[in-house]
Amino acid sequence: MAQSLRFLSPPPTVGIPSKLSHSVPPIPSLRRPFPCPRLRHAFSICAAASPSPDLVVPLGGTAASSIDVDAVTEAELKENGFRSTRRTKLVCTIGPATCSPQQIEALAVGGMNVARINMCHGTHEWHREVIRQVRRLNEEKGFAVAVMMDTEGSEIHMGDLGGAASAKAEDGEIWTFSVRAFNSPLPERTIIVNYDGFAEDIRVGDLLLVDGGMVRFEVTEKIGPDVKCRCIDPGLLLPRANLTFWRNGRLVRERNAMLPTISSKDWLDIDFGISEGVDFIAVSFVKSAEVINHLKSYIAARCRDKEIAVLAKIESVDSLKNLEAIILASDGAMVARGDMGAQIPLEEVPSAQQKIVRTCRQLNKPVIVASQLLESMIEYPTPTRAEVADVSEAVRQRADALMLSGESAMGQYPDKALAVLRSVSLRIERWWREEKRHEAMELPVVANSFSDKIIEEICNSAAKMANNLGVDAVFVFTSTGHMASLLSRCRPDCPIFAFTSSTSVRRRLNLQWGLIPFRLSFSGDMESNLNRTFALLKARGMIQSGDLVIALSDQLQSIQVMNVP
Numbered sequence: 001m002a003q004s005l006r007f008l009s010p011p012p013t014v015g016i017p018s019k020l021s022h023s024v025p026p027i028p029s030l031r032r033p034f035p036c037p038r039l040r041h042a043f044s045i046c047a048a049a050s051p052s053p054d055l056v057v058p059l060g061g062t063a064a065s066s067i068d069v070d071a072v073t074e075a076e077l078k079e080n081g082f083r084s085t086r087r088t089k090l091v092c093t094i095g096p097a098t099c100s101p102q103q104i105e106a107l108a109v110g111g112m113n114v115a116r117i118n119m120c121h122g123t124h125e126w127h128r129e130v131i132r133q134v135r136r137l138n139e140e141k142g143f144a145v146a147v148m149m150d151t152e153g154s155e156i157h158m159g160d161l162g163g164a165a166s167a168k169a170e171d172g173e174i175w176t177f178s179v180r181a182f183n184s185p186l187p188e189r190t191i192i193v194n195y196d197g198f199a200e201d202i203r204v205g206d207l208l209l210v211d212g213g214m215v216r217f218e219v220t221e222k223i224g225p226d227v228k229c230r231c232i233d234p235g236l237l238l239p240r241a242n243l244t245f246w247r248n249g250r251l252v253r254e255r256n257a258m259l260p261t262i263s264s265k266d267w268l269d270i271d272f273g274i275s276e277g278v279d280f281i282a283v284s285f286v287k288s289a290e291v292i293n294h295l296k297s298y299i300a301a302r303c304r305d306k307e308i309a310v311l312a313k314i315e316s317v318d319s320l321k322n323l324e325a326i327i328l329a330s331d332g333a334m335v336a337r338g339d340m341g342a343q344i345p346l347e348e349v350p351s352a353q354q355k356i357v358r359t360c361r362q363l364n365k366p367v368i369v370a371s372q373l374l375e376s377m378i379e380y381p382t383p384t385r386a387e388v389a390d391v392s393e394a395v396r397q398r399a400d401a402l403m404l405s406g407e408s409a410m411g412q413y414p415d416k417a418l419a420v421l422r423s424v425s426l427r428i429e430r431w432w433r434e435e436k437r438h439e440a441m442e443l444p445v446v447a448n449s450f451s452d453k454i455i456e457e458i459c460n461s462a463a464k465m466a467n468n469l470g471v472d473a474v475f476v477f478t479s480t481g482h483m484a485s486l487l488s489r490c491r492p493d494c495p496i497f498a499f500t501s502s503t504s505v506r507r508r509l510n511l512q513w514g515l516i517p518f519r520l521s522f523s524g525d526m527e528s529n530l531n532r533t534f535a536l537l538k539a540r541g542m543i544q545s546g547d548l549v550i551a552l553s554d555q556l557q558s559i560q561v562m563n564v565p
């Protein structure tokens, strides 16, 4: 049977799609067994993977092309068979190192599912150009990369270093932190602080931590708007780095704790994001569920035709206190470990991560693990062993997505860093399959109505059946994407093909674990939907006769098990 042949055919030699492996840096434990000939072969397939005309869906195309799937996924499916497609999604922050069309395309080919822009940096013109490049690539080359806008928030941070990319603070040096408006160039060893109350709130003897302790200063003197500090832990200062101050071993939260989560500048950025049609808005330093509800109703009133998902960044003490309520109100969350590590003791960050990932999964919200996953790759082409272990742990927790920050925004090896995330994800996921590690997590009911409860039960049962029967894929026909996300929550052993008629739902589903979103128009007649889908996918070499599939529909509330004819 074709189906059993697929099971028996050897898995890809290592857990990375070989067509992309030419750019994978050498992680010893993952190094493929026969580098040279395979790599050359791999490279030629990569050329096909960078979208060739047959992968690009022509407008008003033929029947065989009237289904849209991301070109990179399609190439992976064809090459490896769909059981080994990557389940963990990848988010890349776009910055000076990755903002050209070629660089963005390289990330898309490398498996970027979501492009993040951080409103802490850059102008609207810069961000607009990035968003449009991503959209253009999607249209012209068949990618489905979503765009996430990350707000600045009103925490205390440094200014932009007068244009310098970074500055080195050495042990014992005296630096001035000031709320004054300087004309550039800035005086030597001077840092502008964005929060007007800074010089009044801070005291002599306080510790001033840059980026949660990457660099530390002790306050030695206050002179009006200027605060003189001695560097006690040297390091690199980056533009707009976060600042916190500590007194007697505790984080000091003075009047800045009263600053709004969404500042007036953030609202302007949000309006910009809405007008540019971003797919996600990630809200920094969320303190409570109210702010999420507020933003969601603002978005709903402004864009009735399209939806923008709101993600809560969990990075403050308050967000950890109100975790469940915040996650319930949001469409997803981010474990923003960078600032979180500046607000709670570092040794508490891993357990907070685990708790957030679990809570999101239980409440059926996608979750991203972010910050410093591969920090050393900002400068070096290979990760540390500890970084690989950290990435593996996030994958093992079955987080929906992993994120690159500085590694892709301003690092020297953005493509290599992305390749490491990809290869480590694939390796762990293959290990699950080999060891038959089904994930059995207690999943509470999230439905609010009886009809939602039926959908939820169908998804739970389908995922269990998929594991027990060893099916090749679950197909879900969903208009809103909700049924697809409920299936993803179960983390079944096989990929989930999610068919939706909306391009924006399809892009948003791209953040969720194990989902391969397709755009396809379909009817209420499952029989004809399935026949058409099978024909379309077979014509593109993405499935074969005999493949065992479970098919679900949210319209019909149905579940079917069948072999592809």
Ligand SMILES: Nc1ncnc2c1ncn2[C@@H]1O[C@H](COP(=O)(O)OP(=O)(O)OP(=O)(O)O)[C@@H](O)[C@H]1O
Binding pocket: 093, 094, 095, 096, 118, 120, 121, 122, 150, 238, 239, 284, 338, 339, 371, 404, 405, 406, 407, 409, 410
């Ligand atoms: N659009 C941009 N323009 C210039 N530099 C950028 C841009 N985006 C990111 N960077 C650089 O990359 C570094 C890391 O980026 P990132 O935006 O992910 O910071 P972060 O501290 O993780 O996020 P956040 O500010 O939300 O806490 C920044 O410190 C900055 O130097």
Ligand SMILES: CC(=O)C(=O)O
Binding pocket: 284, 313, 315, 335, 336, 337, 338, 339, 340, 370, 371, 405
């Ligand atoms: C991503 C982010 O905002 C942080 O880690 O702080």
Ligand SMILES: [K+]
Binding pocket: 118, 119, 120, 150, 151, 152, 153, 284
């Ligand atoms: K931000």
Ligand SMILES: [Mg+2]
Binding pocket: 284, 315, 336, 338, 339
């Ligand atoms: Mg942050």
